Amino acid sequence: MNRVETALLNSAPRRWVQRFYETEALLRCGGRLAPGSLALEIGCGSGYGVQLIFDRFGAGSVDAVDLDPAMINRARRRLARYGDRVVLAEGSATDLGDALCAAEDSYDAVFDFGIIHHIPNWRDAVSELTRVLTPGGRFYFEEVTAHALARPTYQRFLEHPTEDRFTAEHFLAELDRHGLALLGSTTRIQGDFLLGVAAKPCPANGGT
Numbered sequence: 001m002n003r004v005e006t007a008l009l010n011s012a013p014r015r016w017v018q019r020f021y022e023t024e025a026l027l028r029c030g031g032r033l034a035p036g037s038l039a040l041e042i043g044c045g046s047g048y049g050v051q052l053i054f055d056r057f058g059a060g061s062v063d064a065v066d067l068d069p070a071m072i073n074r075a076r077r078r079l080a081r082y083g084d085r086v087v088l089a090e091g092s093a094t095d096l097g098d099a100l101c102a103a104e105d106s107y108d109a110v111f112d113f114g115i116i117h118h119i120p121n122w123r124d125a126v127s128e129l130t131r132v133l134t135p136g137g138r139f140y141f142e143e144v145t146a147h148a149l150a151r152p153t154y155q156r157f158l159e160h161p162t163e164d165r166f167t168a169e170h171f172l173a174e175l176d177r178h179g180l181a182l183l184g185s186t187t188r189i190q191g192d193f194l195l196g197v198a199a200k201p202c203p204a205n206g207g208t
């Protein structure tokens with residue numbers, strides 16, 4: 001991420017949108033987590049999302065990963081009050097085994113607040129988050145599409161991978177390819193943003 005985007009992400013307006021718009025839309029689709037749930041946030045940035053995952057989604061514990069050590073340091077300061085209910089690690093969402101020793105079927109929920117569009121091999125991140133979700137576990141996502149990334153403001157001020165960008169349809173098709181089933185409908189904003197929740201199927205009953 002460049003300096004413009006880092007400043008935007010650490011701003012009060014970004015926190016306001018994340019709390020009052022994105023969180024509310026995701027809660028309408030996927031609801032709160034069961035008491036004591038273990039959640040994972042990929043690309044946690046400065047840790048405000050983890051705070052929301054505790055306070056608004058009701059997680060019992062949260063693990064979080066980010067590629068940028070400076071972001072992990074910020075998150076560590078913000079989240080100190082949660083003590084050992086939070087584990088923060090530097091590493092990639094495409095290899096959670098390396099970053100967090102995350103085993104298969106280990107998280108009740110995975111949260112993606114606008115990070116997968118930053119990953120050049122984004123399909124590997126979808127595969128990896130599916131691996132670590134428990135059967136019946138939920139994937140809460142807020143994503144930025146190729147349509148937004150092609151806008152002049154994004155092109156001029158922000159930096160993103162240029163290859164294999166995804167539209168909302170590409171992203172949803174990839175979830176489907178991994179067997180993740182949408183819960184309810186998605187929220188789309190002008191073809192630029194996509195929010196929704198999908199669940200990993202339970203093998204025992206063949207559904208979610």
Ligand SMILES: C[S@@+](CC[C@H](N)C(=O)[O-])C[C@H]1O[C@@H](n2cnc3c(N)ncnc32)[C@H](O)[C@@H]1O
Pocket residue numbers: 001009014018042043044045046049065066067068071091092093094112113114115118119
């Ligand atoms: C647009 S920011 C979003 C931060 C935060 N989720 C938020 O909504 O404010 C993207 C974040 O993803 C991180 N990131 C980029 N590629 C990553 C990867 N492969 N694995 C983990 N984090 C990554 C960046 O360092 C950055 O903190």
